[in-house]
Amino acid sequence: MRFLMLSRFLKRREIMLKNNLIVLLFAAAGLFSSCGNVNRYSITGSLPARYDGCLVKLTPATFYFSEEKPSPVDSVKIKDGKFRFAGTVQEPTVYMITIDGVDYKIPDMASIAVVIEPGDITMKYDTLGIIMAGTPVNERYRATIGEAKRETVRQRQLLWQERDSVKRLPGSVENEVDTYYNLKSSAIFKENVIPASENFIREYAGTEIGEFFFFHCCGKDMYSKAFVDEVYPTIRPEIREQYEALIRARQEKQEYFMHSQKATEVGMPYREIVAWTIDGKEVRLSDYVGKKQLILLDFWASWCIPCIQEVPLLKKLQEKYKNQGLQIVGVSVDSDREKWQGALDKHQPAGIQISELKGWESVSRVDYGVQAIPFTVLIDASGKILARNPHGPLLEEIIEKYFSQK
Incomplete structure (x- = not known):
C-alpha cells in the first residue's frame, strides 16, 4: 500500500x-521574442501618387565636412504612394532618406534626416514639408525643429506673395525688391528655426544625434554665443577637428580668391590657363598670348542664360576683328561634358572653347577671381590685362579703341 x-x-x-x-x-x-522586438524599427512613408516608381534610399548620415561617403543600406520603390523600411537598431542613429526623381523645390525633399530608433516611424508629406513622427526622438524633432521649419515655410509663402505684389507696383526696381525680401526671409528663418534648433540640440548634447544636428540644422556661426559655448565642447574632439580643418581650408581658399582678384586687375600680367577642348585636346592660354593682338576670355556655362545671351555679340566681334588679331577663348565652368557639348552644338559660340569640367571648382575661375558669370577679361599683345569684365557696348568700345590705335 x-x-x-x-x-x-x-x-x-x-x-x-x-x-x-x-x-x-x-x-x-516570449522573453527572447520581446527582446528581439525591442530593437526593431520600421519607417512607413506616405507621398503623393506622382512619386510612384521613384526609388527611395536609406543611407547612414555623415557630417557634411566628412570625407566618408557611405552607401545606402536599403532601397525600395514607391508604390501606391507608400514605401516601407524595416530592420533592427542598437541605439538611436541618424540616417538620410533620399528620393530619386523628386521636385527639390518642395521643402525638405532633397535629403530627409530621420532618427532610426526602436518603434514605428512615420513619414508624411504636405505642402509645408516632411513630417517625421512616431518614436520619441522623431516626435521631439517634429515638435521643435520640424514645426519651426513649417512655420518658416508658412511665413515665407505669404512673404513671396507680398513681394510679387510689390514688384507689380509702378516704379519698383526688381533687384532692390528682391534684396529687401530676401533679407526678410533670412530674418524669418533666424527667428523660427535657430531657437528651436538650440532647444532640440541642447536636449541631445553629448550624443551623436546632438552632434549631427548641431552642424546640419543651422551652422555654428548662426547659433548664439552662449549656446555654442555650452554645446560645442560636448562634441567629440575628432569631429571638432574635422570641422575646424574645413573652416581653415575655406579661409585659405577665400584668401587666395581675394588675392586672385588683385592679381588680375587691369595692368597685371595674365595668369596661365590649362584646359581641354571638347575632343580632349589640351590648350594653354600661353599658346595664344603674344601671338594674337588681343585675347578675349569669356567665362561661361551651358546653364547660364545671360552667358548664352552674349553669344551673338561675341560672334559679331570675332567676325569683325578676326583679321586684326582678336582671339576669343571661351572658358566653360561646366562639370557635365554632355551638357557642355549640347550647348556648343546648339549655340556655336565664337572662338576656341575649353573647359576643365570641374564646375565652380575650376582652377581658372579661381585664378581670375570670377565671382559670377558671364565674366570677360581682355589681355593685350604684351600679356597685360587690358580690361576686367566689360560687357555689351563697353566691351565693343574698348576693343574698337584698342585696334584703332594699332
Missing part, C-alpha cells in the same frame, strides 16, 4: 515538473 501511494506521488510530481518546464519554455520564448 505504501509503495502504491509513493508511486502515485512521484507520478504527480513528474507531471508538475513537466508543466512547470513547459511554462518556463513559453516564458523564455
